[in-house]
Amino acid sequence: MTAHNHITEQIPSAEQLLLSRGVKPTPQRVVIAEYLLQTESHPTADEVLSAVAQALPVSLSRATVYNTLNTLKEAGVIKEVLTEPGRVRYDANISHHHHFVDVKTGKIVDIPLNKVEAIGKLLGDQYKVHGFQVLFYGEVEGG
Amino acid sequence: MTAHNHITEQIPSAEQLLLSRGVKPTPQRVVIAEYLLQTESHPTADEVLSAVAQALPVSLSRATVYNTLNTLKEAGVIKEVLTEPGRVRYDANISHHHHFVDVKTGKIVDIPLNKVEAIGKLLGDQYKVHGFQVLFYGEVEGG
DNA sequence: TCATATATTTAGAATAAGTCTAAAGTGAGA
DNA sequence: TCTCACTTTAGACTTATTCTAAATATATGA
Numbered sequence: 001m002t003a004h005n006h007i008t009e010q011i012p013s014a015e016q017l018l019l020s021r022g023v024k025p026t027p028q029r030v031v032i033a034e035y036l037l038q039t040e041s042h043p044t045a046d047e048v049l050s051a052v053a054q055a056l057p058v059s060l061s062r063a064t065v066y067n068t069l070n071t072l073k074e075a076g077v078i079k080e081v082l083t084e085p086g087r088v089r090y091d092a093n094i095s096h097h098h099h100f101v102d103v104k105t106g107k108i109v110d111i112p113l114n115k116v117e118a119i120g121k122l123l124g125d126q127y128k129v130h131g132f133q134v135l136f137y138g139e140v141e142g143g
Numbered sequence: 144m145t146a147h148n149h150i151t152e153q154i155p156s157a158e159q160l161l162l163s164r165g166v167k168p169t170p171q172r173v174v175i176a177e178y179l180l181q182t183e184s185h186p187t188a189d190e191v192l193s194a195v196a197q198a199l200p201v202s203l204s205r206a207t208v209y210n211t212l213n214t215l216k217e218a219g220v221i222k223e224v225l226t227e228p229g230r231v232r233y234d235a236n237i238s239h240h241h242h243f244v245d246v247k248t249g250k251i252v253d254i255p256l257n258k259v260e261a262i263g264k265l266l267g268d269q270y271k272v273h274g275f276q277v278l279f280y281g282e283v284e285g286g
Numbered sequence: 287t288c289a290t291a292t293a294t295t296t297a298g299a300a301t302a303a304g305t306c307t308a309a310a311g312t313g314a315g316a
Numbered sequence: 317t318c319t320c321a322c323t324t325t326a327g328a329c330t331t332a333t334t335c336t337a338a339a340t341a342t343a344t345g346a
Contacts, residue, residue: 026294026341045332061296066333082225086303086332100270116262119277127243128282134262136275169312169323188303204325209304229303229333 021075027058032068036078036092042099042108044087045069083108083135098134109140164218170201175211179221179235185242185251187230188212226251226278241277252283 014033018025035052036043043051049065069090072078081089083101089108098111116134157176161168178195179186186194192208212233215221224232226244232251241254259277 024293024342028295059296063297063334064295067295070334080228082228085223085225085231086229088228088332103273119259119262127279129279130246130282132277132279134275134277136270137273139271139273167322171324202325206305206326207324210324213305231303 017077018075021077023071023075023077028060028064029068029071031056031058031060032065033072033077033092036072036090039092040110042081042083042089042091044089048090081108098136100136100140102140103137104139107140111136160220161218164220166214166218166220171203171207172211172214174199174201174203175208176215176220176235179215179233182235183253185224185226185232185234187232191233224251241279243279243283245283247282250283254279 014030014037015025017037018029018033023029031052032048035048039051041047045062045065048069049060049062052065053060069078073080073090076094077092079091079094081091081099083089083099091110093110096113098113098116100109100111101107102109111134119132119134157173157180158168160180161172161176166172174195175191178191182194184190188205188208191212192203192205195208196203212221216223216233219237220235222234222237224234224242226232226242234253236253239256241256241259243252243254244250245252254277262275262277
């Protein structure tokens with residue numbers, strides 16, 4: 001089969017990404033990674049499962065979703081986001097960034113580091129800051 | 144000042160605090176509020192239950208701990224703190240402040256607002272920031 | 287290639303945090 | 317005192333997640 005669609009290969013493939021992080025790119029992992037890479041919705045494990053389970057050339061169980069999310073997290077491919085009690089959300093944007101929760105819509109928007117980059121230096125000598133996470137709550141203009 | 148201070152209620156009592164927030168000060172609620180007010184450990188519901196259940200002149204069920212924590216949260220007496228997946232911690236320091244998680248010990252330390260107060264202004268016109276929470280990870284000097 | 291080892295996926299059981307339910311207890315006011 | 321509304325309680329239930337053990341798939345070596 002030689003009918004390759006060149007347009008779809010403009011961004012690095014999920015498969016390449018997994019390989020580069022030392023994660024064996026099984027069909028299930030690739031499909032979950034692809035979904036996370038193309039969404040901005042910060043989905044939960046359950047949302048990943050139902051989004052991916054439909055248009056899927058491969059079976060996918062709940063346990064595999066959790067296994068894969070943990071594997072991808074440990075490999076540094078995705079990050080956990082804690083915005084509300086009792087559920088973990090996932091974000092394939094692994095750059096150091098922050099989040100803005102729109103309290104009207106519940107939508108979670110990424111906020112780039114450069115908006116808040118001075119924070120890590122604010123604590124002076126008493127603390128050695130490895131990292132930090134800013135969680136904003138408010139309203140997005142036009143949201 | 145006398146050498147022997149008989150006045151044990153130097154800080155406003157938990158009972159007064161609950162009354163001032165419109166929460167009926169039942170024995171269970173008072174005892175839970177007292178515990179939260181005197182600790183800096185940011186306990187979970189389960190930690191509240193086991194800490195309070197022992198030296199207690201009153202019975203206390205798990206459901207009451209959850210009921211009370213939710214009641215106190217809704218009344219603005221305490222705040223939730225989300226630092227790790229799958230568990231909610233509680234903080235009786237309701238001033239706007241932030242948290243520092245010591246990655247060696249797991250201890251959570253309060254960080255006052257004035258250390259980071261400029262953050263809310265960093266997002267410019269695109270966002271209306273109602274509030275924000277900074278979660279630091281690192282090491283406390285001498286921790 | 288085949289055999290075998292290793293890793294992955296799976297369904298469903300198990301666990302843990304938290305909520306719900308319905309009955310019993312408590313207490314303020316008529 | 318009686319009553320009504322509120323609170324507490326035990327335990328059932330729910331939900332998110334992890335665990336287990338068997339089945340599959342993949343990789344390796346002869």
